[in-house]
Amino acid sequence: MDWYRQMNKTERRTFVAAFGGWALDALDFMVFTFVITTLITVFSIDKAQAGMLATITLLFSAIGGWVAGVLADRFGRVRILQATILWFSVCTVLIGFAQNFEQIFVLRALQGLGFGGEWAVGSVLMGEIVRTEYRGRAVGTVQSGWAIGWAVAALCYTASFSLLPEEYAWRALFWIGVIPALFVLFIRKNVPEPELFERTRKQEERATKRTSAWAIFSPSLIKTTALSALLCTGVQGGYYAVTTWLPTFLKTERHLSVIGTGGYLLVIILGSFIGYLTGAYLTDRLGRRANLLIFAVLSGVSIYAYTQFQLSNDQMLILGFPLGFAASGIFSGMGAYLTELFPSAVRANGQGFAYNFGRGIGALFPSLVGYLAKTSGLGTAIGMFAGGAYLVVLVTAFLLPETKGREIE
Numbered sequence: 245m246d247w248y249r250q251m252n253k254t255e256r257r258t259f260v261a262a263f264g265g266w267a268l269d270a271l272d273f274m275v276f277t278f279v280i281t282t283l284i285t286v287f288s289i290d291k292a293q294a295g296m297l298a299t300i301t302l303l304f305s306a307i308g309g310w311v312a313g314v315l316a317d318r319f320g321r322v323r324i325l326q327a328t329i330l331w332f333s334v335c336t337v338l339i340g341f342a343q344n345f346e347q348i349f350v351l352r353a354l355q356g357l358g359f360g361g362e363w364a365v366g367s368v369l370m371g372e373i374v375r376t377e378y379r380g381r382a383v384g385t386v387q388s389g390w391a392i393g394w395a396v397a398a399l400c401y402t403a404s405f406s407l408l409p410e411e412y413a414w415r416a417l418f419w420i421g422v423i424p425a426l427f428v429l430f431i432r433k434n435v436p437e438p439e440l441f442e443r444t445r446k447q448e449e450r451a452t453k454r455t456s457a458w459a460i461f462s463p464s465l466i467k468t469t470a471l472s473a474l475l476c477t478g479v480q481g482g483y484y485a486v487t488t489w490l491p492t493f494l495k496t497e498r499h500l501s502v503i504g505t506g507g508y509l510l511v512i513i514l515g516s517f518i519g520y521l522t523g524a525y526l527t528d529r530l531g532r533r534a535n536l537l538i539f540a541v542l543s544g545v546s547i548y549a550y551t552q553f554q555l556s557n558d559q560m561l562i563l564g565f566p567l568g569f570a571a572s573g574i575f576s577g578m579g580a581y582l583t584e585l586f587p588s589a590v591r592a593n594g595q596g597f598a599y600n601f602g603r604g605i606g607a608l609f610p611s612l613v614g615y616l617a618k619t620s621g622l623g624t625a626i627g628m629f630a631g632g633a634y635l636v637v638l639v640t641a642f643l644l645p646e647t648k649g650r651e652i653e
Contacts, residue, residue, distance in 0.1 A: 251382070255373055255374050258369060258373045259374070260434075261430065262366040262386045267389035267393040269329075269359060269390075270390040271420070272332055272355070272393075272421045272424065273355075273359055275397050275400070275421075276298070276301075277397075279417060280297075282414045283414065286410075287344060293345060299611070300352050301352045302603060302604070302607035304357050305359045305360030305603055306360055307357065308356055308361040309360030309364040312328055312362075312364050312596055313361075313364045313368070313597060314457045314596070316364070316592035317457075317591065320441065322435050322436065322437050324361065324592075325362065325369060326432060329362055329424050329425070329427065329428050329431075331354075331361070332424070333422060333424040335355035336355055336421025337418060339351045339352065339421075361596075364592060364595055367579035367583065367595065367599075369438065370579065371652065372652065376650070376651055376652075378528070379528070380532065380577065380648070383576075384520065384521075384576030384577060385520070387524070387572075387578075388517050388520030390520070391513050392517070444589055459590050459593075460586070468585050469594060471640050472585055473597065473598045473601040475602070476582075476598050478633045479578065480602045480605075481602070481606035481609045482606075486626065486630050487571065507561060512567065514568070515564060519539075519570065519576075520572050521576075523535055523573035526576075527577040532580065532647055535574075536637055537637075537638060537641055539574035540637040541638075544631055544634045546563075546567050547630050574637070580647075582595040582599060583595060584652055585645075606633075609629050609630075612629060
């Protein structure tokens with residue numbers, strides 16, 4: 245972490261703002277995964293409806309990410325970052341007051357708009373403020389905030405359901421969502437707009453012409469936009485295919501009891517956290533593309549081991565670490581890479597579209613795996629979709645340029 249100490253005050257404060265925002269985003273998002281069983285009981289809904297509550301958030305986050313990117317190019321990174329954090333905080337708190345499935349469904353959709361926007365804007369903000377030599381490590385380390393937020397959500401779940409009756413415990417978990425709203429006060433006071441963005445906006449004002457939101461599809465950028473979107477689809481499609489269905493596969497077809505226990509979850513989270521940090525380091529050390537290639541291969545190997553080998557509970561507990569490590573570490577290079585691929589006038593727009601296009605398509609992978617599993621078996625379905633997704637990552641990483649050391653314009 246020497247690079248952190250060598251950054252100036254503005255860079256460090258921006259890092260804290262982006263890291264904290266993403267960690268709190270994860271806290272609000274992952275709380276839902278712990279209370280699905282409770283919601284099924286309380287509101288008498290089936291598993292299909294519970295799955296819809298998860299899918300609708302991801303789909304709307306894809307929309308929110310692109311819209312937030314367009315707005316950030318127009319009105320400023322810091323201003324829109326604050327707006328997205330406030331948005332998903334308010335929606336999360338309101339879920340705690342919901343009285344039926346329909347209310348939760350609408351609020352989960354609205355929550356997704358802010359959830360998608362926070363990453364898109366925060367990543368661009370970091371990329372433009374942090375100097376080139378530290379950009380990969382700084383932006384990649386921000387991704388590790390997801391593991392921190394996930395762990396805090398697990399702790400809050402344990403405390404809430406230990407101290408409160410079940411009918412109030414799940415609501416209290418969503419009410420914790422007010423915390424990110426308070427974090428906006430820190431951002432408002434300590435984080436300035438990037439100088440690069442201010443210069444770009446002044447140039448547009450002098451030219452009396454604003455860059456169109458559709459500029460990312462212009463002849464000069466369409467190749468970058470298309471390949472970036474495919475890259476993000478592979479990264480996220482593989483992640484969702486594995487994390488959604490692998491526990492079910494291991495429980496129902498391999499009959500392992502360790503899956504879903506606190507120990508297994510802890511190992512996965514620890515692996516994810518270290519994976520994020522390792523990916524952040526490799527992104528600056530070896531390059532953006534090299535990081536993607538390494539973790540895509542590691543993810544493919546992990547998936548093969550999980551679906552093809554007969555594993556005991558003890559072996560599965562140990563292998564939870566490389567699963568979390570590989571599936572999460574690949575994300576660390578994405579923020580810096582996308583920031584460097586797009587020019588300043590459409591940077592948040594292009595990055596928001598590419599990443600959230602991938603999220604929107606990736607959100608369909610769990611359903612496609614479930615559909616294929618009816619005829620081919622769950623293990624085969626997971627392997628085909630997740631393996632195919634990481635193959636897309638390998639191909640697009642070779643087709644896109646290396647941007648390590650690139651001074652952004």
